[in-house]
Amino acid sequence: VGNMLVAASTAQRDGTTLVTFGTTPRMSTYLLFLGLGELERMTTMSGPTELGVVTGRGNVKKAQLALDASAEILPYFNEYFGTPFPLPKLDNVAGPGQSQFFAAMENWGAIFTFERSMLVDPKSTSEAARRRVYEIAAHEMAHQWFGDLVTMAWWDDLWLNEGFASWMATKVTDRMKPEWDMLVTRVAGRERAMGLDAFTTTHPVVQQVRTVEEVSQAFDAITYQKGEAVIAMLESFAGEDVWRAGIRAYMQRHAYGNTVTGDLWSAVESAGATGLGTIAHDFTMQPGVPLVKVEGAQCVNGATRLSLSQGEFSRDAREAKDKTPLAWHVPVKAQVVGGEVHSMVLEGKGVMELPGCGAYVVNAGQAGYYRSLYPADNMARLAKDFTRLTPIDQSGLLADNWQLGLGGYQPMSHALDLVDAVPADASDIILADLPGYMDGPHGIFEGDTATQKRILAYASARLTPILARVGYDARPDEGPQVPMLRQSLISTLGAMGDEAVIAEARRRFAALGSDPAALDGPLKFVWLGVVAHHADQATWDRLRAMANSAPSALDKSQIFALLGRAKDPALSAQALRLALTDEPGKTTSAAIIAAVAVDHDMQAVDFVLAHRAQYEALIDVSVRSQALGRLGGGSADLAMADKLNAYADAYLTPESRKVVDRSIAAIRTRAVTWARLKPDIMAWLDAKEATTRGRRGE
Numbered sequence: 001v002g003n004m005l006v007a008a009s010t011a012q013r014d015g016t017t018l019v020t021f022g023t024t025p026r027m028s029t030y031l032l033f034l035g036l037g038e039l040e041r042m043t044t045m046s047g048p049t050e051l052g053v054v055t056g057r058g059n060v061k062k063a064q065l066a067l068d069a070s071a072e073i074l075p076y077f078n079e080y081f082g083t084p085f086p087l088p089k090l091d092n093v094a095g096p097g098q099s100q101f102f103a104a105m106e107n108w109g110a111i112f113t114f115e116r117s118m119l120v121d122p123k124s125t126s127e128a129a130r131r132r133v134y135e136i137a138a139h140e141m142a143h144q145w146f147g148d149l150v151t152m153a154w155w156d157d158l159w160l161n162e163g164f165a166s167w168m169a170t171k172v173t174d175r176m177k178p179e180w181d182m183l184v185t186r187v188a189g190r191e192r193a194m195g196l197d198a199f200t201t202t203h204p205v206v207q208q209v210r211t212v213e214e215v216s217q218a219f220d221a222i223t224y225q226k227g228e229a230v231i232a233m234l235e236s237f238a239g240e241d242v243w244r245a246g247i248r249a250y251m252q253r254h255a256y257g258n259t260v261t262g263d264l265w266s267a268v269e270s271a272g273a274t275g276l277g278t279i280a281h282d283f284t285m286q287p288g289v290p291l292v293k294v295e296g297a298q299c300v301n302g303a304t305r306l307s308l309s310q311g312e313f314s315r316d317a318r319e320a321k322d323k324t325p326l327a328w329h330v331p332v333k334a335q336v337v338g339g340e341v342h343s344m345v346l347e348g349k350g351v352m353e354l355p356g357c358g359a360y361v362v363n364a365g366q367a368g369y370y371r372s373l374y375p376a377d378n379m380a381r382l383a384k385d386f387t388r389l390t391p392i393d394q395s396g397l398l399a400d401n402w403q404l405g406l407g408g409y410q411p412m413s414h415a416l417d418l419v420d421a422v423p424a425d426a427s428d429i430i431l432a433d434l435p436g437y438m439d440g441p442h443g444i445f446e447g448d449t450a451t452q453k454r455i456l457a458y459a460s461a462r463l464t465p466i467l468a469r470v471g472y473d474a475r476p477d478e479g480p481q482v483p484m485l486r487q488s489l490i491s492t493l494g495a496m497g498d499e500a501v502i503a504e505a506r507r508r509f510a511a512l513g514s515d516p517a518a519l520d521g522p523l524k525f526v527w528l529g530v531v532a533h534h535a536d537q538a539t540w541d542r543l544r545a546m547a548n549s550a551p552s553a554l555d556k557s558q559i560f561a562l563l564g565r566a567k568d569p570a571l572s573a574q575a576l577r578l579a580l581t582d583e584p585g586k587t588t589s590a591a592i593i594a595a596v597a598v599d600h601d602m603q604a605v606d607f608v609l610a611h612r613a614q615y616e617a618l619i620d621v622s623v624r625s626q627a628l629g630r631l632g633g634g635s636a637d638l639a640m641a642d643k644l645n646a647y648a649d650a651y652l653t654p655e656s657r658k659v660v661d662r663s664i665a666a667i668r669t670r671a672v673t674w675a676r677l678k679p680d681i682m683a684w685l686d687a688k689e690a691t692t693r694g695r696r697g698e
């Protein structure tokens, strides 16, 4: 398989075959593709374009969803970009194995995707994974224009490729699968970006890249998720039609050529988005997260007058940023809940008039890349009116308040009260967020079993009725978000130690003895995950045997990775040792070690340090310097920060240690934050338990 169709295939006298591919138009060298193997191809026509999926022999039926996605998406992109796909064919090639760092690559006319991100097996693929297949295909297809037809001049503007492709993938998936509520998932993406961007170790979206090392470091949440969030904000500022007209002009002007970020802004400004360049410049050339504060709100003659000011949200330098925040032109959209949305571009300070009085939302629709800080009385009203907010505003409000609590901008009780106020009949997509907000505090009390038990009791009491409503198994005619909600509830309650969920997982696992298909279905690996997490030696051994006799390479690697999820440190140590043998297969070994790091980061990091050369042979060369930072980056233990620092001092150059330095900064901040939050969370639990006892009349 190459970028173009095979033009000729001629048998040679020496028994080999000479294959000649069609000549591509002018293109960038990094998009060249040549694949070979025992392959199978399935195709469909979309106008003049032959769309194909290519897999290892015997697997092509599992690529039906990817092919359907291509066929749905291509006509939309042809129309959106105004320049039809210029090659005669577009293949999506599924390859074996996995990377710890990427899922797919947008080679022109011949997308490469790892099997795990492209193939769907009804016996084991979860609904979440199915949606990822669609979204990844959409992302790589968007690159066929943004990246392939028009390429950034240099890696400084990598975000133009990745931010745009991510934004476009969400947009087209939302268009084709509105029932998936893709726009709401943008809040999660924004949170990932802000998770890096709120630290002083962050970088601007547009950044200087001089070395290969810096290129690989550039593939991070700032490039992808902040890139997507900023583009979504700019589209919202420009309006969909003006924005698209700008994109079309940009494509036409720069087809088969190179661009820099400014070329995009001037195209969209010329299409009518006056003032967009200034906003775009502020958000792409300088790092960080704006904080929009409501300084006061007055209800006058049936209208709300908001006084706003712009600060900077920081997790590790709040006092300094409060004194001298960076300045942005911030496009703000606000509304009184249920009322008309008003817009302004905030420069420092400003006043907004909103029709109506009552609870108000400052980032209405959540298209803005900033955090919103409200006075306590509005928070109380928002909690009361929670279900009157749109789901995306509910999601944004929960995320903002969580982070404002972590950052010390307001008491953590605001966020906990808000989570507590989410009713059991809220929309399923929001309910699917809830387990995470309970697992967060649970993780903060790692090592304090008594408090973890209290948090689990609260979580079980809140979530079990929801799980009872959706059931353990899919039901006909259930809502489109129910499979996601079910997975979130089972996996999180299972990981936190909910007895009922663990018992159900074990019951299903035991049933495999008499019926090997007992676990087949979209939750297969969710149930196996719960079993693996709470495994004893006999169970772990059985999982290992299952991995070795798995029906497909994909199943095999997923079960092997689960061996790393064991909570028992003696078993996770066995998983680490197993990872350095030939048994799991090279790329699976790295996944096992990453799985161990989720609950035993110190164990994983120590193991990797002790077997550094062997470990490095398991992962992509270009990202070796980042690997340890990722394995240990979720820790709150200062000893981990010191360990990573010593490692970076010994083995990394100043340019190659940036990712590790970001992890170190996050760990140090987390250690301080968690120590501060523990008494707050305990006090909140005390009050909550007292109210519950009071209600029961105890």
Ligand SMILES: [Zn+2]
Pocket (backbone or CB within 6 Å): 106, 139, 143, 161, 162, 165
């Ligand atoms: Zn990409």
